[in-house]
Amino acid sequence: MERDENILELSSVSKVYGEGHTEIRAVDRVGFSVAMGEIVLIMGPSGSGKTTLLSIAGGLMTPSAGEVNVSGQTLTSLSRRALSRLRLRKIGFVFQAFNLLGGLSAQENVALVMNLAGRKDKSVDRDSRELLSRLGLGERLGHVPADLSGGEKQRVAVARALANDPPLILADEPTGNLDSRSGREVMLLMSDLARERRKAVVIVTHDNRIMSIADRILWLEDGRLSAGDVSAGDVG
Ligand SMILES: Nc1ncnc2c1ncn2[C@@H]1O[C@H](COP(=O)(O)OP(=O)(O)OP(=O)(O)O)[C@@H](O)[C@H]1O
Numbered sequence: 748m749e750r751d752e753n754i755l756e757l758s759s760v761s762k763v764y765g766e767g768h769t770e771i772r773a774v775d776r777v778g779f780s781v782a783m784g785e786i787v788l789i790m791g792p793s794g795s796g797k798t799t800l801l802s803i804a805g806g807l808m809t810p811s812a813g814e815v816n817v818s819g820q821t822l823t824s825l826s827r828r829a830l831s832r833l834r835l836r837k838i839g840f841v842f843q844a845f846n847l848l849g850g851l852s853a854q855e856n857v858a859l860v861m862n863l864a865g866r867k868d869k870s871v872d873r874d875s876r877e878l879l880s881r882l883g884l885g886e887r888l889g890h891v892p893a894d895l896s897g898g899e900k901q902r903v904a905v906a907r908a909l910a911n912d913p914p915l916i917l918a919d920e921p922t923g924n925l926d927s928r929s930g931r932e933v934m935l936l937m938s939d940l941a942r943e944r945r946k947a948v949v950i951v952t953h954d955n956r957i958m959s960i961a962d963r964i965l966w967l968e969d970g971r972l973s974a975g976d977v978s979a980g981d982v983g
Protein backbone atom coordinates (compact mmCIF):
# COMPACT_ATOMS: atom_id res chain seq x y z
CA MET A 748 0.00 0.00 0.00
CA GLU A 749 1.24 3.46 -0.81
CA ARG A 750 2.47 5.47 2.16
CA ASP A 751 0.03 8.11 3.15
CA GLU A 752 -0.67 10.67 5.80
CA ASN A 753 -1.67 9.24 9.17
CA ILE A 754 -5.19 10.13 10.19
CA LEU A 755 -4.70 8.68 13.69
CA GLU A 756 -1.57 8.61 15.84
CA LEU A 757 -1.28 7.41 19.43
CA SER A 758 1.97 7.76 21.29
CA SER A 759 2.70 6.11 24.60
CA VAL A 760 -0.94 6.21 25.69
CA SER A 761 -1.79 4.87 29.16
CA LYS A 762 -5.04 4.76 31.10
CA VAL A 763 -5.24 4.07 34.80
CA TYR A 764 -8.66 3.52 36.42
CA GLY A 765 -9.15 3.93 40.17
CA GLU A 766 -6.37 4.56 42.63
CA GLY A 767 -4.38 2.89 45.40
CA HIS A 768 -5.09 -0.82 45.75
CA THR A 769 -7.99 -0.64 43.28
CA GLU A 770 -5.78 0.85 40.58
CA ILE A 771 -6.03 -0.80 37.18
CA ARG A 772 -3.68 0.02 34.35
CA ALA A 773 -6.13 -0.74 31.54
CA VAL A 774 -3.88 0.61 28.77
CA ASP A 775 -0.12 0.63 29.15
CA ARG A 776 2.09 2.80 26.91
CA VAL A 777 0.43 1.95 23.63
CA GLY A 778 1.50 3.59 20.40
CA PHE A 779 0.35 3.03 16.83
CA SER A 780 -0.66 4.95 13.73
CA VAL A 781 -3.36 4.42 11.15
CA ALA A 782 -3.01 5.75 7.61
CA MET A 783 -5.81 6.99 5.37
CA GLY A 784 -7.60 4.11 3.71
CA GLU A 785 -6.25 1.52 6.11
CA ILE A 786 -8.38 -1.07 7.93
CA VAL A 787 -6.90 -2.08 11.28
CA LEU A 788 -8.30 -4.63 13.73
CA ILE A 789 -7.65 -4.54 17.45
CA MET A 790 -7.95 -8.00 18.96
CA GLY A 791 -7.31 -9.40 22.40
CA PRO A 792 -8.95 -11.15 25.34
CA SER A 793 -11.80 -9.69 27.38
CA GLY A 794 -10.50 -7.01 29.73
CA SER A 795 -7.33 -6.41 27.72
CA GLY A 796 -8.18 -2.72 27.25
CA LYS A 797 -9.66 -2.66 23.73
CA THR A 798 -12.70 -0.50 24.48
CA THR A 799 -10.64 1.82 26.66
CA LEU A 800 -8.09 2.25 23.88
CA LEU A 801 -10.74 2.91 21.23
CA SER A 802 -12.52 5.44 23.47
CA ILE A 803 -9.25 7.29 23.95
CA ALA A 804 -8.49 7.19 20.22
CA GLY A 805 -11.89 8.75 19.54
CA GLY A 806 -11.60 11.46 22.16
CA LEU A 807 -14.44 10.00 24.24
CA MET A 808 -12.05 9.45 27.13
CA THR A 809 -8.89 11.29 28.24
CA PRO A 810 -5.72 9.23 28.65
CA SER A 811 -3.82 9.31 31.96
CA ALA A 812 -0.65 9.80 29.93
CA GLY A 813 0.41 10.00 26.32
CA GLU A 814 -0.88 11.78 23.27
CA VAL A 815 -3.54 11.24 20.61
CA ASN A 816 -3.52 12.95 17.24
CA VAL A 817 -6.50 12.90 14.90
CA SER A 818 -6.07 14.52 11.52
CA GLY A 819 -3.03 16.42 12.81
CA GLN A 820 -4.75 17.79 15.92
CA THR A 821 -3.66 16.83 19.44
CA LEU A 822 -6.86 15.92 21.28
CA THR A 823 -5.66 16.90 24.75
CA SER A 824 -4.91 20.42 23.54
CA LEU A 825 -8.50 21.04 22.40
CA SER A 826 -11.32 22.68 24.33
CA ARG A 827 -14.41 20.54 24.93
CA ARG A 828 -16.20 22.44 22.20
CA ALA A 829 -13.38 22.02 19.69
CA LEU A 830 -13.14 18.34 20.59
CA SER A 831 -16.81 17.66 19.94
CA ARG A 832 -16.58 19.53 16.65
CA LEU A 833 -13.62 17.42 15.64
CA ARG A 834 -15.47 14.23 16.63
CA LEU A 835 -18.50 15.22 14.57
CA ARG A 836 -16.49 16.01 11.43
CA LYS A 837 -13.59 13.60 11.55
CA ILE A 838 -14.77 10.48 13.36
CA GLY A 839 -17.65 8.07 12.84
CA PHE A 840 -18.44 5.71 15.71
CA VAL A 841 -20.13 2.31 15.52
CA PHE A 842 -20.95 0.57 18.79
CA GLN A 843 -22.07 -2.95 19.62
CA ALA A 844 -25.30 -1.68 21.14
CA PHE A 845 -26.13 0.42 18.03
CA ASN A 846 -26.96 3.54 20.11
CA LEU A 847 -29.66 4.61 17.68
CA LEU A 848 -32.36 7.01 18.80
CA GLY A 849 -35.50 4.92 19.26
CA GLY A 850 -37.97 7.70 18.53
CA LEU A 851 -36.49 8.46 15.11
CA SER A 852 -36.74 6.52 11.86
CA ALA A 853 -33.70 4.99 10.19
CA GLN A 854 -33.44 7.95 7.86
CA GLU A 855 -33.94 10.48 10.66
CA ASN A 856 -31.15 8.86 12.68
CA VAL A 857 -28.78 9.44 9.78
CA ALA A 858 -30.11 12.91 8.90
CA LEU A 859 -29.76 14.01 12.52
CA VAL A 860 -25.97 13.80 12.54
CA MET A 861 -25.86 15.64 9.20
CA ASN A 862 -27.95 18.40 10.80
CA LEU A 863 -25.68 18.44 13.85
CA ALA A 864 -22.74 19.08 11.54
CA GLY A 865 -24.54 22.17 10.27
CA ARG A 866 -26.25 20.84 7.14
CA LYS A 867 -29.88 21.88 6.92
CA ASP A 868 -30.52 21.88 3.16
CA LYS A 869 -32.42 19.48 0.91
CA SER A 870 -29.27 17.45 0.23
CA VAL A 871 -29.60 15.93 3.71
CA ASP A 872 -32.75 14.12 2.66
CA ARG A 873 -31.17 12.89 -0.56
CA ASP A 874 -27.82 11.87 0.97
CA SER A 875 -29.29 10.03 3.96
CA ARG A 876 -31.61 8.13 1.62
CA GLU A 877 -28.73 7.26 -0.72
CA LEU A 878 -26.45 6.09 2.05
CA LEU A 879 -29.11 3.84 3.58
CA SER A 880 -29.99 2.46 0.15
CA ARG A 881 -26.33 1.69 -0.46
CA LEU A 882 -26.47 -0.35 2.76
CA GLY A 883 -29.51 -2.23 1.53
CA LEU A 884 -32.07 -0.32 3.60
CA GLY A 885 -33.85 1.57 0.83
CA GLU A 886 -37.12 -0.12 1.81
CA ARG A 887 -36.65 0.56 5.52
CA LEU A 888 -36.09 4.32 5.60
CA GLY A 889 -39.18 5.07 7.69
CA HIS A 890 -38.80 2.21 10.16
CA VAL A 891 -37.91 3.00 13.76
CA PRO A 892 -35.10 0.89 15.28
CA ALA A 893 -37.57 -1.31 17.21
CA ASP A 894 -39.01 -2.47 13.87
CA LEU A 895 -35.62 -3.41 12.40
CA SER A 896 -33.59 -6.60 12.76
CA GLY A 897 -30.21 -6.54 14.54
CA GLY A 898 -28.29 -6.54 11.27
CA GLU A 899 -30.50 -3.77 9.89
CA LYS A 900 -29.99 -1.66 13.02
CA GLN A 901 -26.25 -2.13 12.74
CA ARG A 902 -26.37 -1.04 9.09
CA VAL A 903 -28.22 2.12 10.15
CA ALA A 904 -25.44 2.66 12.70
CA VAL A 905 -22.84 2.25 9.94
CA ALA A 906 -24.75 4.74 7.76
CA ARG A 907 -24.84 7.18 10.65
CA ALA A 908 -21.09 6.77 11.22
CA LEU A 909 -20.48 7.58 7.55
CA ALA A 910 -23.06 10.38 7.36
CA ASN A 911 -20.65 13.31 7.62
CA ASP A 912 -18.06 11.58 5.47
CA PRO A 913 -15.48 11.42 8.27
CA PRO A 914 -11.98 10.21 7.35
CA LEU A 915 -11.84 7.92 10.42
CA ILE A 916 -14.30 5.22 11.52
CA LEU A 917 -13.99 3.62 14.95
CA ALA A 918 -16.04 0.50 15.65
CA ASP A 919 -16.27 -1.44 18.92
CA GLU A 920 -17.48 -5.03 18.43
CA PRO A 921 -19.79 -3.95 15.60
CA THR A 922 -20.89 -7.51 14.97
CA GLY A 923 -21.03 -8.55 18.62
CA ASN A 924 -24.83 -8.68 18.78
CA LEU A 925 -25.37 -10.20 15.36
CA ASP A 926 -25.66 -13.74 14.12
CA SER A 927 -22.71 -14.78 12.00
CA ARG A 928 -24.40 -14.17 8.67
CA SER A 929 -25.58 -10.64 9.36
CA GLY A 930 -22.31 -9.94 11.14
CA ARG A 931 -20.34 -10.86 8.09
CA GLU A 932 -22.65 -8.90 5.83
CA VAL A 933 -22.32 -5.74 7.94
CA MET A 934 -18.53 -6.08 8.07
CA LEU A 935 -18.27 -6.57 4.31
CA LEU A 936 -20.52 -3.59 3.60
CA MET A 937 -18.56 -1.47 6.02
CA SER A 938 -15.17 -2.46 4.60
CA ASP A 939 -16.36 -2.05 0.98
CA LEU A 940 -17.66 1.44 1.72
CA ALA A 941 -14.51 2.28 3.65
CA ARG A 942 -12.24 1.17 0.81
CA GLU A 943 -14.36 2.90 -1.80
CA ARG A 944 -14.22 6.19 0.13
CA ARG A 945 -10.65 5.75 1.44
CA LYS A 946 -11.68 5.82 5.08
CA ALA A 947 -9.36 4.69 7.83
CA VAL A 948 -11.17 2.12 9.97
CA VAL A 949 -10.25 0.74 13.38
CA ILE A 950 -12.37 -2.20 14.50
CA VAL A 951 -12.28 -3.85 17.92
CA THR A 952 -13.40 -7.43 17.58
CA HIS A 953 -13.31 -10.96 18.95
CA ASP A 954 -14.43 -12.27 15.63
CA ASN A 955 -11.73 -14.30 13.85
CA ARG A 956 -13.86 -14.51 10.74
CA ILE A 957 -13.34 -10.85 9.90
CA MET A 958 -9.54 -11.00 10.04
CA SER A 959 -9.46 -11.31 6.27
CA ILE A 960 -10.78 -7.77 5.71
CA ALA A 961 -7.91 -6.18 7.67
CA ASP A 962 -4.70 -4.64 6.42
CA ARG A 963 -3.20 -5.00 9.86
CA ILE A 964 -4.04 -6.57 13.21
CA LEU A 965 -2.97 -5.18 16.57
CA TRP A 966 -2.99 -7.62 19.49
CA LEU A 967 -3.69 -6.22 22.91
CA GLU A 968 -2.95 -8.13 26.08
CA ASP A 969 -3.08 -6.70 29.61
CA GLY A 970 -3.21 -3.23 28.13
CA ARG A 971 -0.09 -3.70 26.03
CA LEU A 972 0.39 -4.18 22.34
CA SER A 973 2.09 -7.50 21.86
CA ALA A 974 5.22 -7.71 19.79
CA GLY A 975 3.60 -10.01 17.26
CA ASP A 976 1.66 -7.22 15.59
CA VAL A 977 1.30 -9.23 12.42
CA SER A 978 -0.08 -7.94 9.18
CA ALA A 979 -3.16 -9.64 7.82
CA GLY A 980 -1.00 -10.94 4.98
CA ASP A 981 0.88 -13.15 7.40
CA VAL A 982 -2.33 -14.58 8.76
CA GLY A 983 -3.52 -15.66 5.33
N1 LIG B 1 -14.79 2.70 34.23
C1 LIG B 1 -13.93 1.78 34.68
N2 LIG B 1 -13.48 1.81 35.95
C2 LIG B 1 -12.59 0.90 36.41
N3 LIG B 1 -12.09 -0.09 35.66
C3 LIG B 1 -12.49 -0.18 34.39
C4 LIG B 1 -13.44 0.74 33.83
N4 LIG B 1 -13.67 0.40 32.53
C5 LIG B 1 -12.89 -0.69 32.31
N5 LIG B 1 -12.21 -1.04 33.40
C6 LIG B 1 -11.22 -2.16 33.52
O1 LIG B 1 -10.18 -1.89 32.59
C7 LIG B 1 -9.80 -3.09 31.92
C8 LIG B 1 -9.98 -2.93 30.42
O2 LIG B 1 -11.37 -2.79 30.12
P1 LIG B 1 -11.92 -2.66 28.64
O3 LIG B 1 -13.37 -2.43 28.72
O4 LIG B 1 -11.11 -1.65 27.94
O5 LIG B 1 -11.58 -4.11 28.08
P2 LIG B 1 -12.00 -4.81 26.70
O6 LIG B 1 -10.74 -5.35 26.09
O7 LIG B 1 -12.82 -3.88 25.88
O8 LIG B 1 -12.89 -6.04 27.20
P3 LIG B 1 -14.14 -6.76 26.46
O9 LIG B 1 -13.55 -7.60 25.37
O10 LIG B 1 -14.71 -7.63 27.55
O11 LIG B 1 -15.08 -5.71 25.97
C9 LIG B 1 -10.63 -4.20 32.54
O12 LIG B 1 -9.86 -4.81 33.54
C10 LIG B 1 -11.81 -3.48 33.13
O13 LIG B 1 -12.30 -4.17 34.25
Ligand SMILES: [Mg+2]
Binds near residue numbers: 797
Ligand atom coordinates in the same frame (compact mmCIF):
# COMPACT_ATOMS: atom_id res chain seq x y z
MG1 LIG C 1 -14.81 -3.91 25.17
